[in-house]
Amino acid sequence: MSSHTDHNTPSPAHTPNTRNSPSTSNSPGSSPHASGDAAVVVAVDGSDHSLRALDWALAAARSLGAPLTVAHVRPDALQLGGARIASLGRTPELPDTLLDALAADVGARAEGIAVRYASLDGSVVDALSAAAAGARLLVVGSRGRGGFASLLLGSTSRTLASSAPCPVVVVPHEARAASLEIGAGAGRVLLGLHIEETDDVVVEFAFEAARRRGVPLEVVTAYPVPPSPALLIGAPAPALQVPPPMPDETPELVDTTTRRQEERLRPFAARHPEVEVIPTVTPADAAGRLVDDSREAGLLVVGRHRRHRVETLLVGSVAHAVLHHASCPVAVVPPAQQP
Numbered sequence: 001m002s003s004h005t006d007h008n009t010p011s012p013a014h015t016p017n018t019r020n021s022p023s024t025s026n027s028p029g030s031s032p033h034a035s036g037d038a039a040v041v042v043a044v045d046g047s048d049h050s051l052r053a054l055d056w057a058l059a060a061a062r063s064l065g066a067p068l069t070v071a072h073v074r075p076d077a078l079q080l081g082g083a084r085i086a087s088l089g090r091t092p093e094l095p096d097t098l099l100d101a102l103a104a105d106v107g108a109r110a111e112g113i114a115v116r117y118a119s120l121d122g123s124v125v126d127a128l129s130a131a132a133a134g135a136r137l138l139v140v141g142s143r144g145r146g147g148f149a150s151l152l153l154g155s156t157s158r159t160l161a162s163s164a165p166c167p168v169v170v171v172p173h174e175a176r177a178a179s180l181e182i183g184a185g186a187g188r189v190l191l192g193l194h195i196e197e198t199d200d201v202v203v204e205f206a207f208e209a210a211r212r213r214g215v216p217l218e219v220v221t222a223y224p225v226p227p228s229p230a231l232l233i234g235a236p237a238p239a240l241q242v243p244p245p246m247p248d249e250t251p252e253l254v255d256t257t258t259r260r261q262e263e264r265l266r267p268f269a270a271r272h273p274e275v276e277v278i279p280t281v282t283p284a285d286a287a288g289r290l291v292d293d294s295r296e297a298g299l300l301v302v303g304r305h306r307r308h309r310v311e312t313l314l315v316g317s318v319a320h321a322v323l324h325h326a327s328c329p330v331a332v333v334p335p336a337q338q339p
Contacts, residue, residue: 038136039067049141053171057139059182067114161332186298188216199335202303218278222286223257257281287321294326304334
């Protein structure tokens with residue numbers, strides 16, 4: 001169970017200790033996971049990575065016309081102190097010094113944006129997932145405090161990307177991204193499309209992002225490459241008969257994949273005629289192409305998949321690769337909730 005102290009303020013001096021639940025309303029035009037006046041929620045912990053995420057979330061909230069919730073999960077020691085005070089029958093009055101310190105800076109840059117500060121209790125993943133229920137986006141840095149500096153993606157960001165109830169944007173650290181622009185100057189939107197598995201809400205999210213930014217949408221789909229007969233041969237054996245070379249199937253595979261990709265995108269392109277679509281098909285490795293193209297992109301969109309009868313939502317190999325190596329922010333979008 002998580003709780004939070006709400007600071008509805010562009011003013012750092014206003015810090016009431018009312019405890020309630022995060023907003024669960026949403027707004028149209030960004031994600032089917034959200035409607036109404038849903039917030040962009042950004043997780044902060046004081047690390048440089050989370051402060052970059054905060055910069056991106058501020059720009060995203062302004063672009064979307066959405067409120068911003070700055071969420072901080074209090075350290076275990078502070079949570080324990082609050083619990084001990086509460087056990088004495090008193091309401092704990094423990095300030096969240098990180099949010100108090102951020103409020104002045106955020107307030108100065110958040111003109112026209114309704115900003116709320118949420119001090120959360122509980123485990124980091126559970127508390128942030130609860131805060132993101134009904135949100136438009138949950139924005140996190142690639143890593144938080146602690147861990148190994150050499151890691152490209154922290155465990156919290158990875159877990160939230162695979163389990164949060166709304167789209168999660170992971171903002172890469174400075175070594176991988178030179179710009180956090182939101183508009184057309186940031187470059188095109190990339191979509192990793194698996195023709196059978198990518199949910200419609202993921203495709204719609206990408207089209208909406210491109211429309212809002214006024215940039216092209218590049219859609220990358222991989223086609224299977226038949227293995228070389230040499231790779232199918234084990235250790236030499238007297239009875240082994242080497243099959244004749246396989247005919248080159250690449251042109252047919254490219255044509256088939258291109259046609260199926262166009263068919264899948266057709267209804268979305270019809271709804272968004274203003275979005276220029278750049279169809280791309282690539283052999284076998286969609287992740288490599290997406291990572292390469294992310295150097296000139298403003299946002300990379302991939303989906304989470306529901307595998308067969310397994311109830312958990314999984315981040316596939318492509319999403320896993322781009323989360324670790326992409327140069328631009330990566331949006332991981334869950335599929336539509338099933339009734």
